Amino acid sequence: MEDKGKEPTLKFVPFQSAVDEGFWHRLSSLKLNKLGIDESPISITGFYAPCSHPQVSNHLTLLAESLPSESSEEISKPSVSHGNRNRCPVPGILYNTNTLEGFKALDKQRLMREEGKKIWEDICSGKVEEDSSVLLRFLVVSFADLKKWTFHYWFAFPALALDPPATVVDLKPAAQWFSKEEAVAVAVACNDWRNACSMAGVPFFLVSISPNSEVAIKRLSDFEACQRDDSKVLFGFYDPCHLPNNPGWPLRNFLWFICRRWSLQKLQFFCYRENRGFADLDSSLVGEASISNSQDLRNHQNMPNVLGWELNNIGNKAPRHISLAKTMDPTRLAIEAADLNLKLMRWRQLPSLNLNVLASARCLLLGAGTLGCQVARMLMAWGVRKITLLDNGKVSMSNPLRQSLYTLDDCLNGGEYKAVAAVRSLKKIYPAVEAEAVVMSIPMPGHPVPSKELEKVLEECKNLDNLINSHDVIFLLTDTRESRWLPSLLSATANKITITAALGFDSFLVMRHGAGPLLSPHEIKTEARNDLSAELENVSLTDRTMDQRLGCYFCNDVVAPVDSTSNRTLDQQCTVTRPGLAPIASSLAVELLIGILHHPSGILAKAEFSRSTVTADEQPLGILPHQIRGSLSQFSQMTLVGHASDSCTACSSTVVSEYRKRGLDFIVASINHPTYLEDLTGLTELMNSASSFEVDWDNENDDDIDLEI
Secondary structure, eight states, X not given: OOOTTSOOBOOOBOOOEEEOHHHHHHHHHHIIIIITTOOOOEEXXXXXXXXXXXXXXXXXXXXXXXXXXXXXXXXXXXXXXXXXXXXXXXXXXXXXXXXXHHHHXXXXXXXXXHHHHHHHHHHHHTXXXXXXXXXXXXXXXXXXXXXXXXXXXXXXXXXXXXXXXXXXXXXXXXXXXXXXXXXXXXXXHHHHHHHOTTTTTOOEEEEEXXXXXXEXXXXXXXXXXXXXXXXXXXXXXXXXXXXXXXXXXXXXXXXXXXXXXXXXXXXXXXXXXXXXXXXXXXXXXXXXXXXXXXXXXXXXXXXXXXXXXXXXXXXXXXXXXXXXXXXXXXXXXXXXXXXXXXXXXXXTTOTTOOHXXXXXXXXXXXXXXXXXXXXXXXXXXXXXXXXXXXXXXXXXXXXXXXXXXXXXXXXXXXXXXHHHHHHHHHHHHOTTOXXXXXXXXXXXXXXXXXXXXXXXXXXXXXXXXXXXXXXXXXXXOOSSSGGGHHHHHHHHHHTOEEEEEEEOSSEEEEEEOOOOSSOOXXXXXXXXXXXSOHHHHHHSOOOSOOOSOBOOTTTTOSSOOOOOSTTOOHHHHSOXXXXXXXHHHHHHHHHHHHHHHHSTTGGGOOOOOOOXXXXXXXXXXXXXXXXXXXXXTTTEEEEEOOBOOTTOTTTSHHHHHHHHXXXXXXXXXXXXXXXXXXXXXTHHHHHHHHHHOOOOXXXXXXXXXXXXX
């Protein structure tokens, strides 16, 4: 209790903080996409305004825009935010740690003193007169648990302690302090000033009342001019506090500045508050503060003590925490968490990972069986968000155990179409995936087309061509060899990134097709502008020389693809394979694509082989092979290269040129006439030449055999 007759100590109501949910989302994105493991301090901006309700104080609020954008060149630079009448910007600093232990171990008193020192230096240097908001510098320490969407944080509002403390001579509502005429003039001046854009965001100001009762709102730098005019001057500030007997926290450092700058022993202060956007002199306060040692304070050389850690909800000096997981929509949570693994990769292991390229790549999966299901899952895990699945089969009872996107429900009532069921499953796994289903068969050589079905087959050819042209990446994942021929031809013609995965019983092949045969690198780049997204174009197709093209799936064949399913037993018709083989091959196929999309040469990248040591030109993701062949029986894997063949039935310049010239007629001829492709590419002549070369091994001696061809 104060001694009777002694002036009471001036007591201030502490600042309170409020953090909008958008701030935490922005911080999470900034942490994942740009900061990584960097714990450097981040300049932020808080916002506050004068109290506008008689029973509720205003808070210092953090919004999404309080943080710098991810495109900002330097996170450490102060955020640039312009104030308005409802949001006065205040500079702050954020220390976000990588671990909860790191958060607890922060030297919080040291951080508090560092921020207090900035305020002290701004007062001593006179910067406050230029930008008074620096008197309200604040500090936030935090830890963001991005797996659980839980945030631990603690605010500090550094205040320089007056010793001895200031006392208050009188404190009353402004409406009672001023005369009736002055009160009206002050209210008008405040309203005009608050509507002026140049002053609306300035938290500290002067109220000047001339001898003839004219009122003006002025900047702090005008104080000497006001004194020369014999004007009565009040030191005003935005008061966030609503209490009738106490000013808000901003007055503490304001008093230090006034003492340091002008060494006043007594001063009148104006706690500006509002009601419905207008000056409210009934709730605003005016008081007179007494500072007994103001002259000593002006010459004070050492920084005073600093205090100001915010109390938590139960009144203790301790951090707060908030969990957004329960309040967030599950779909939004899934979207936010989907790329967590990929974004964490960029922190240390793979800073060059381009998530925009992956998200924009349009992938067409031909086949939604064992390989198609696995490839789709792997693509989503890598951040690919645009997936089309093509298949004309239905889910059978034998499928769900091996094909990961199907369940027993998909098998009932004759079975759901695989493409449709797969897309439905993908959207359940990740609701934001842009997945589409196409139920359609692929025309195949060796499967002649009856005249009554010709129109349907031609329509399927057109649809497949349109699909390939509208996608960036084509995966060949079908069961039969001949079903891969037409997609290989169309992909070579359109020069699309094409990847094949094929399974045996205990062996597999994964390969990338080479570029098309008829386009120069310049033409490839020109077409890329039409076919690929801007992000994808920047990453791929930048090689300067074609060199020798890499081959496609059919380049090593000496016969055209034929019917491989007729007159076959059940085990020959089905893809009988060891269960572990498909996940291995599918994963490698997707990894191969990721390597292509991140390689500076894209589809034109040369075949690379394993190295014992890392070389300077090796890409961050490692080598980019042409073919990967593996054997489960031997638990072995090897990388091979096969160059394009001039006699290839799918990607040779002869075949592609003929298709461009004849179009659908060429496809029909290739389907209906088994030897057409062999005759066109010269394979028939090659085989005839080989068969005419006969050797009588019984009558000829080894020394006499002429094997030169």
